[in-house]
Structures are given as C-alpha cells and as structure tokens.
Amino acid sequence: MMRENVPLSTLTTFRIGGPARYVAQGNSVASVKAAFAHARECRLPLYPIGQGSNILASDASIAAVLLLMQNNSIAFSDTSEGVEVCADAGTSWDALVRACADKGLWGIENLAGIPGTVGAAPVQNIGAYGSELADSFSWLECYDPDTETIQRLTGAECAFGYRDSTFKQNPGRIIMRVALTVTRSGSPRTQYADLSRLIDAGEVLDTPHAIGEAVRRVRSAKFPDLTEYxxxxxxxxxxxxxxxxxxxxxxxxxxxxxxxxxxxxxxxxxxxxxxxxxxxxxxxxxxxxxxxxxxxxxxxxxxxxxxxxxxxxxxxxxxxxxxxxxxxxxxxxxx
Ligand SMILES: Cc1cc2nc3c(=O)[nH]c(=O)nc-3n(C[C@H](O)[C@H](O)[C@H](O)COP(=O)(O)OP(=O)(O)OC[C@H]3O[C@@H](n4cnc5c(N)ncnc54)[C@H](O)[C@@H]3O)c2cc1C
Known part of the structure; x- marks a missing residue:
C-alpha cells in the first residue's frame, strides 16, 4: 500500500517534519522491490525508515519514497556457539531484547529499552551500558537495489564502529533481517556506573531479564518519555x-x-x-x-x-x- 503526503511529524519521535511524497510499506522482498520500482518511475530517491527515533526531518516537503519496514518475525535456532536469533527488520528492537530475556538468553540485555527497529540497529551499531550490537552480531541480509539481489553480510563487512557502519557511510541498501548469537549461559555486564550502583544498593542483577528491567528503569529516569516529549x-x-x-x-x-x-x-x-x-x-x-x-x-x-x-x-x-x-x-x- 502506498500512502501519499504523509507528515514526517507522524513518523518520527521528534514529531517534526513536512510531508513525504510517498510512504511505502516493506514486509517482503517483493514489496521492497515494488517500492524501488515506484521510486524509479517517479524519479524520486528512496529512504528506509523504521520508528523514526534517530531522524530529524526538514519542515519542507520531502520529495522521496519512504520505505517503512514492517516485517516482524523472530526465530530462534541452536548452533554450536549458542543460539542464533534471527529477527525481521521491522521488529521492535526492545521486543527482541524481551524475547531473548524471556528464554533466559544472554547477550543483548544491556541494550534494553533502546527505541526503534531491528533493521535500523546495525545502521549506527546501537550501543548503551557498556554493550553494542556488534558484540552479539552474527550476520544480516540486505536488499541491494543496484543488483536487485539479497546480500548476506558478516560483522566485518558491516564495518561496525562507534555509532557507525557501512550503512551509515554508504546508504542505499535495505536491511531485511538481522541474526545475532546469544547464549544460554552468560555473565552480567554490570560494570557501568548506573548498574553497579544498583548492585551496591542491594539489587540482584543475575539474569538477562533482571538486567533488562534495571536498564529500562535507569533509562526512564535519564531519557524523556516519548509519549510526552x-x-x-x-x-x-x-x-x-x-x-x-x-x-x-x-x-x-x-x-x-x-x-x-x-x-x-x-x-x-x-x-x-x-x-x-x-x-x-x-x-x-x-x-x-x-x-x-x-x-x-x-x-x-x-x-x-x-x-x-x-x-x-x-x-x-x-x-x-x-x-x-x-x-x-x-x-x-x-x-
Ligand atoms: C529516547 C531515545 C533514546 C535512545 N537511546 C539510544 C541508545 O541508548 N543507543 C543508541 O545507539 N541509540 C539510541 N537512540 C537512537 C535510536 O533509538 C536508534 O538509532 C535506533 O536504532 C533507530 O531505530 P529506528 O527504527 O527508529 O530508525 P530510524 O530513526 O527510522 O532510522 C535511522 C536510520 O536508519 C536507517 N534505516 C532504518 N531502517 C533501515 C533498514 N531496514 N535498512 C537500512 N537502513 C535503515 C534510516 O534510513 C536512518 O538513516 C535513542 C533514541 C531515542 C528517541
């Protein structure tokens, strides 16, 4: 479904931005291809967007096709190194953190509460509380509009850095799904001052679930509530x-x-x-x-x-x- 003249103020957490000429939904390779075909037909650039939590959009009209990723399944499979969790680009990042914590799986609990989608997480290699996406990253699949094919990239090929990756440096490809390696046994990473203070105060942070909840609590005191600000x-x-x-x-x-x-x-x-x-x-x-x-x-x-x-x-x-x-x-x- 293609919507027209959709205000970016309704698609970003800043709640700022003029109307985008077109907004397409991406939930399969076919729908992503169709959005690119439409953009080519209209001679407009295409720009992927998740929950708009890292975007400042201009006040003027935006002559582009925005591709809103909405595929959202999560699958777990055992591997020799632990458990591989593979999530579609449109999945809420925090839903993925919760799904892992619910199964007692270690690896991404310190990244709890970060707004946005799984597909955007590799773009700036999200990080918080002494952890970053690259630490648990396994591979991702992205659609390359130049070759019209799906590519599978390793962490090295994503060139992760501090809030950086190849997708930030060379935008254009659409991340379709991301796989991480998480583990059934792990140890808490609670060296970060805000978390070690909780431990000093007597909290027991010994499961991915407990750490995730503590991180969300700490974050809610530091960050503005998105429903209000x-x-x-x-x-x-x-x-x-x-x-x-x-x-x-x-x-x-x-x-x-x-x-x-x-x-x-x-x-x-x-x-x-x-x-x-x-x-x-x-x-x-x-x-x-x-x-x-x-x-x-x-x-x-x-x-x-x-x-x-x-x-x-x-x-x-x-x-x-x-x-x-x-x-x-x-x-x-x-x-
Ligand atoms: C209150 C608050 C707290 C935050 N805290 C943190 C934090 O602790 N750590 C941190 O790292 N970030 C943080 N962020 C920033 C933000 O949550 C992350 O950058 C998040 O990954 C953005 O996800 P999104 O789906 O909203 O992406 P969007 O804002 O929609 O897009 C961000 C960028 O990714 C691109 N993109 C989106 N989806 C895809 C895709 N499928 N394929 C290719 N490119 C894509 C977009 O084109 C854009 O360039 C915070 C933001 C808010 C509002």
Missing part, C-alpha cells in the same frame, strides 16, 4: 580526540573524563555540556537540552526543524569555542 535521544556523538588535545584540555579541566579507544580518547560530551558550559536545560526558542541528560535534545510540541538546527548549531559552536572540539551529530537528517 519530542526527541531522538542523544543528539550528538561523544567525540574522540587525540591524546595531545586531551592532555591540553585536562590542564584547563583536570576532571575531564576520557576513555582510551583504538582511535583516540573518547570524551563524554554530557560532561562538557554540564561542567564546562553549564548547558543543562539550555533553551533556544522551542528546543532545549534535557535537564536529566544534556546530550538529549528535546523539542516542544509544534517545534520545527529550524528550531532544532538553531539550538544544535549553537551548542556545537559553544563546544568548539570552549574546547576546540568539533562535534558530530548522531541523529540522521532527512530533507
């Missing part, structure tokens, strides 16, 4: 800087946290927003930084993409002026 979660990526720059910044801000990674020192941007710039709750027009977590940008009802861009650009400029760090958006733009 317009947001796409963390708006910017945490920057990675070279050691020299980190050492210099530490002279000015001795408590600046930094975590060594293979590409440099990763800085928690929320710390800079909070301790260097005092921007918790900072508001410009109809958009502001969330009080509980300043990396999260929130839009009032009726806010526009222009409002969000103005705030985001202003924050990026303030960070650059204070620290020399150039930050990058995590949220994808759609225009």
């Amino acid at each position: 317009g947001t796409a979660g963390s708006f910017f990526k945490n920057p990675t800087i070279v050691l020299d720059q980190y050492t210099q910044l530490q002279q000015q801000y001795p408590e600046l946290p930094g975590f060594a990674t293979s590409t440099g020192i990763k800085i928690p941007l929320a710390w800079i927003l909070d301790h260097v710039l005092d921007l918790r709750g900072f508001r410009m027009g109809h958009a502001y930084l969330f009080q509980n977590q300043p990396l999260v940008l929130v839009a009032d009802a009726g806010a526009t993409c222009v409002d969000v861009d103005a705030l985001a650009n202003n924050v990026a400029e303030k960070i650059f002026n204070a620290t020399g760090i150039q930050i990058e958006r995590e949220v994808r733009s759609l225009s």
